[in-house]
Amino acid sequence: MSHDLATRAELTKLARALDTTEDRVAFLGSLEAAEIHELREAASATMHDRHRELYQRIAKASTLLPPALCVRIAERAFPPMITSKVAAEIGTDRVGEFAKRLSVGYMADVCVSIDPRKVRELISQVPVERATEVARELVDREEYVTLGRMIDAATERLVRAAVAVITSDVALLWIAFYAESEAHLTSAVRALPAERIRSVVHTALTGTVELHAAGLALIARVDDAELRGTLAGHAAEVPAEALDGLLRTVVRDGFEPELLTVLASMPEDALRQLATRDALADRDTLLALARAAERGGHADRLRPLLDHAGPELRATLTEAGFDLG
Incomplete structure (x- = not known):
């Protein structure tokens, strides 16, 4: 998960371990998720061993x-x-x-x-x-x-x-x-079951912004490439308006790392469908994805999508100074 999503999950679990509220541990939000995890483990061990x-x-x-x-x-x-x-x-x-x-x-x-x-x-x-x-x-x-x-x-x-x-x-x-x-x-x-997997992904990506986050995190965290590809393929099956809403959520709330992982796992037909979405035609959305890919060293994850993009999208990135390879 990205720093924001992973940290959010860890802060919730830390608050639970300390029997307090998330507001009381929010000041730790600048730490990496792994650091918060280590703190939670240490606190739990100390309370048990006492x-x-x-x-x-x-x-x-x-x-x-x-x-x-x-x-x-x-x-x-x-x-x-x-x-x-x-x-x-x-x-x-x-x-x-x-x-x-x-x-x-x-x-x-x-x-x-x-x-x-x-x-x-x-x-x-x-x-x-x-x-x-x-x-x-x-x-x-x-x-x-x-x-x-x-x-x-x-x-x-x-x-x-x-x-x-x-x-x-x-x-x-x-x-x-x-x-x-x-x-x-x-x-x-x-x-x-296979149909349940499809249902879970569709529920996530056609639901609220919070569910968008949970769904992207789910796909990105699966560590089996074939299974992640199946999940990513199901993501491309959701209605067009839901995909547009998802892309805008990603940029607004900083979920680009998860989306890039999903893109890297999508089958060709799904990428072809996604490349036609209205949200990608939005200059700010497209550039936000490109910046996240460049910043994280994940240009390779965006390139499969761009291979199916029209000349207008590629021109937008070229004009902004991005190397499309």
């Missing part, structure tokens, strides 16, 4: 009690945040029993505070049926940050099951936006 001995004692004590009693005590006596920390210290042998007995609402509360990567093995032991119930509950709460972070820890089987019950394309877009790693995001997208 009381880790206590969490370990609670986890050890739980082994002396039957699962049903442990669940009753947890839901009545422990805030979900405490349970999320204890979960990182327990073994996997009784996870299934705990998951069957904990209420869906309480499990969803725990997920909000949990660090998925610390409990990857535990998550893999949660029964699929219960996991999908929790996923549905989190979607109903619009807990997209939580679900996005869960992608890194979920097995492919869990991802497929969750996607089947998450019927909202908008929800999937925001979950993808907050996914931690490109590799796990790519695996999750690959698990979607």
Whole structure:
């Protein structure tokens, strides 16, 4: 993602980790996304380690009690945040029993505070049926940050099951936006049925400006060239007026890096169609894309589009001093 989009996602996750508002961490917006990520990781580790001995004692004590009693005590006596920390210290042998007995609402509360990567093995032991119930509950709460972070820890089987019950394309877009790693995001997208992939892309690029951002980020972050090409091809299928609106959004809000990645992945027929769009005939829009390509050293990503552009567009760039190669 570009600095702005990646930073936005990381600031949201940092605010969540610190249990504060995004306004309170907005002053960190000048940092690179990777730096904010490192800060979040360090803060989370510090907060966990400060009381880790206590969490370990609670986890050890739980082994002396039957699962049903442990669940009753947890839901009545422990805030979900405490349970999320204890979960990182327990073994996997009784996870299934705990998951069957904990209420869906309480499990969803725990997920909000949990660090998925610390409990990857535990998550893999949660029964699929219960996991999908929790996923549905989190979607109903619009807990997209939580679900996005869960992608890194979920097995492919869990991802497929969750996607089947998450019927909202908008929800999937925001979950993808907050996914931690490109590799796990790519695996999750690959698990979607072909028609669902097309639907998600169309929903993004025909929707609001916010969805434009989420859709472009999704395509740009997929790290499989063939799959990214499929997504980019679907982007070119949206109605002409939607493409024009998307191009103007890109320039206005600084999403040129994502669009250039999409362009580099588009099939020839899609590029030919995009090159005829009215928005590209706008001098400011065209020059903004060219400047972003030149600034980022990505002229090669714009050149495939220009190969299908008319003489007027090429003349505009030549007159502005751009080397079309």
